[in-house]
Amino acid sequence: MTAPTPYAIAGRQYIAGAWVDGRSSRTLDDRDPFTGHQLLSMSLGSREDLDQAYQSAQRAQPSWATTSPQQKAEGLNRLAQIFAQRAEEIIGWLIRESGSTRIKATLEYQSSLRLIQAYADMPFEVEGRILTSYKPGQQSFVFREPLGVVGVISPWNFPLYLSLRSVIPAIALGNTVVLKPASDTAVTGGLLIAHLLEEADIPTGVINVIVGAGSEIGDAFVAHPVPSFISFTGSTEVGRSVGRLASGGKHLKRVALELGGNSPLVVLDDADVEAAAHAAVVGRFLHQGQICMSVNRIVVDRKVYRDFAALVAERVQALQVGDPNQADTVIGPVINQAQLDGLLSKIADARAAGLAQLAGGAPRGLVLPPHVFGEVPNTQELAQEETFGPLLPLIVADNEEHALSLANAGEYGLSSAVFTHDMARGLAFSRRIVAGMTHINDITVDDQPNAPFGGEKNSGLGRFNGHYALDEFTRAHWVTWRGDRAPYPF
Structure with a gap:
C-alpha cells in the first residue's frame, strides 16, 4: 500500500471546519527537543478565536447529536483506517515533537488506534432504562443524552493518546468538542488530530482545535458559558484551578480531572526479585519517566533490598541513551529546558x-541519563513529589505493613503495583492501597479501552474508558408519560 501524502501542517487554528490564523499577538515556536530544529511557527489563538471555536461547536452539536449511530460509527471506522494508513507519519511526529523514543511513540500510536477501534461501536452502546413508577397510569423512562459541547485540555507527555481519550468518546456519544493541546505538542496533541478527523469526513464544527497560551485563554477556556463539561489532563496544581473555575463560576459545569501521581511499586519479601527489577526499570524510564502513572518510587522489603537494588542498577546502566529515532534508544530528551x-x-x-x-x-542537551538513588527516606523530596523525569528513588520497608504505610503516604493516588508470588496476598495488599488502579506483578503504566482509568486523593476526579466514559460524557434524563388525566389533589 502506497503511503498517503503527508499532511501540510501550516500552523493554523482549526475552527468551524477551516484552517485560520490565530489572532493573538503571541507566537508559538515549536521545536524538536532532541535536535532543536524548528517544526512549526504559528500565531496563537486569542479569546476571540476561542469564542468562535465554542460557537462553532455549539452550532454543530444538535445536528451531530441526532446523527444516526451508524453514521457516527462509520466516521470512526474511517478514522481508524486513515490512522492505520498514516502510522509512520504519526509516529514520526511523536518522535520529533514530544521527544518520544521510537519505542514509546509506537506504543502511543498503537494504544491510540486501539482506542479508536474500541470506541467505534460506542454509538450503539447507549442504553436507557424503564423505571417502575410510583404513580398509577404513568410510564417512567431514563435516557442517556449527550452533554453538549465538551472542552478538552490535554498534556504534552502522551499528547496524541490523551487527547483522543477524551475527544473520541465525546464525539461518539453525540457531543462536539473544542480541544486545547499543550503548546509543547500543538501538532500531536491537536492539529494532527484535526487533520485526521477532517480526512475522515467528520462534520464541520464537531471538532475544533485552538492552540493558545494558558495565561491568555486558559481561564476563559474553562469559564466560557458554552461548554457543559471540561476534561483536563495535567498537573494537580493546574487541575485545582480548573476545578475551581468550573464549579465556582457563573456557569457550573461537569469536570473530569486526571492529575498528577506518585505511583509506588511495592516489592514484598516473596517477590520474584528479577522480574520486579525489570518491571521497575521499564515502568520508571519509559518516555524518560514523563508519564503520570509512571513508577515514581519503589518500596522494597528489607529482606530483598540488596539483590533488588543491584539488579536495578545493572539494568539501568545498560539502557541506551540518546537519539529517540533509533530503534534501541530507551532514554531520549525531556520535553524542554525548564x-x-x-x-x-x-x-x-x-x-x-x-x-x-x-x-x-x-x-547532553535535553537528554538526561537515568538516575537511581538508594535507601531514600520517605520524607525526602524524591519520595514525596511527582518527579516526571528519569529519576528513581528506592525506599526500604521493614515489613509488609510498613510497605503499605509507605505506599499510601502522600497526597496522590493514581496508579500502583505490588510484586508477590501469592495471588491472595497480592489482592489483599492491593485493595488496601488508596489508588484508582493497582497492578499485581506488572508495571504501574497501563491504560486499556475497557478498564476504568482515574485516581483518588489529589490525583483527580472521574473515570475514563469503556462504559465509565459513557457515564462521564452523557447525562441522565428522566422522562415520564401518561395517557390519562392525572388525579391531582386540588
Whole structure:
C-alpha cells in the first residue's frame, strides 16, 4: 500500500471546519527537543478565536447529536483506517515533537488506534432504562443524552493518546468538542488530530482545535458559558484551578480531572526479585519517566533490598541513551529546558542530602541519563513529589505493613503495583492501597479501552474508558408519560 501524502501542517487554528490564523499577538515556536530544529511557527489563538471555536461547536452539536449511530460509527471506522494508513507519519511526529523514543511513540500510536477501534461501536452502546413508577397510569423512562459541547485540555507527555481519550468518546456519544493541546505538542496533541478527523469526513464544527497560551485563554477556556463539561489532563496544581473555575463560576459545569501521581511499586519479601527489577526499570524510564502513572518510587522489603537494588542498577546502566529515532534508544530528551532544570535541581538536592547514587550521568542537551538513588527516606523530596523525569528513588520497608504505610503516604493516588508470588496476598495488599488502579506483578503504566482509568486523593476526579466514559460524557434524563388525566389533589 502506497503511503498517503503527508499532511501540510501550516500552523493554523482549526475552527468551524477551516484552517485560520490565530489572532493573538503571541507566537508559538515549536521545536524538536532532541535536535532543536524548528517544526512549526504559528500565531496563537486569542479569546476571540476561542469564542468562535465554542460557537462553532455549539452550532454543530444538535445536528451531530441526532446523527444516526451508524453514521457516527462509520466516521470512526474511517478514522481508524486513515490512522492505520498514516502510522509512520504519526509516529514520526511523536518522535520529533514530544521527544518520544521510537519505542514509546509506537506504543502511543498503537494504544491510540486501539482506542479508536474500541470506541467505534460506542454509538450503539447507549442504553436507557424503564423505571417502575410510583404513580398509577404513568410510564417512567431514563435516557442517556449527550452533554453538549465538551472542552478538552490535554498534556504534552502522551499528547496524541490523551487527547483522543477524551475527544473520541465525546464525539461518539453525540457531543462536539473544542480541544486545547499543550503548546509543547500543538501538532500531536491537536492539529494532527484535526487533520485526521477532517480526512475522515467528520462534520464541520464537531471538532475544533485552538492552540493558545494558558495565561491568555486558559481561564476563559474553562469559564466560557458554552461548554457543559471540561476534561483536563495535567498537573494537580493546574487541575485545582480548573476545578475551581468550573464549579465556582457563573456557569457550573461537569469536570473530569486526571492529575498528577506518585505511583509506588511495592516489592514484598516473596517477590520474584528479577522480574520486579525489570518491571521497575521499564515502568520508571519509559518516555524518560514523563508519564503520570509512571513508577515514581519503589518500596522494597528489607529482606530483598540488596539483590533488588543491584539488579536495578545493572539494568539501568545498560539502557541506551540518546537519539529517540533509533530503534534501541530507551532514554531520549525531556520535553524542554525548564523540565531539565527542575530535574537537575532535584538531583543536586538528593546529592546534598547524602543519598547513595546507584546510577546517573551528565545531561547532553535535553537528554538526561537515568538516575537511581538508594535507601531514600520517605520524607525526602524524591519520595514525596511527582518527579516526571528519569529519576528513581528506592525506599526500604521493614515489613509488609510498613510497605503499605509507605505506599499510601502522600497526597496522590493514581496508579500502583505490588510484586508477590501469592495471588491472595497480592489482592489483599492491593485493595488496601488508596489508588484508582493497582497492578499485581506488572508495571504501574497501563491504560486499556475497557478498564476504568482515574485516581483518588489529589490525583483527580472521574473515570475514563469503556462504559465509565459513557457515564462521564452523557447525562441522565428522566422522562415520564401518561395517557390519562392525572388525579391531582386540588
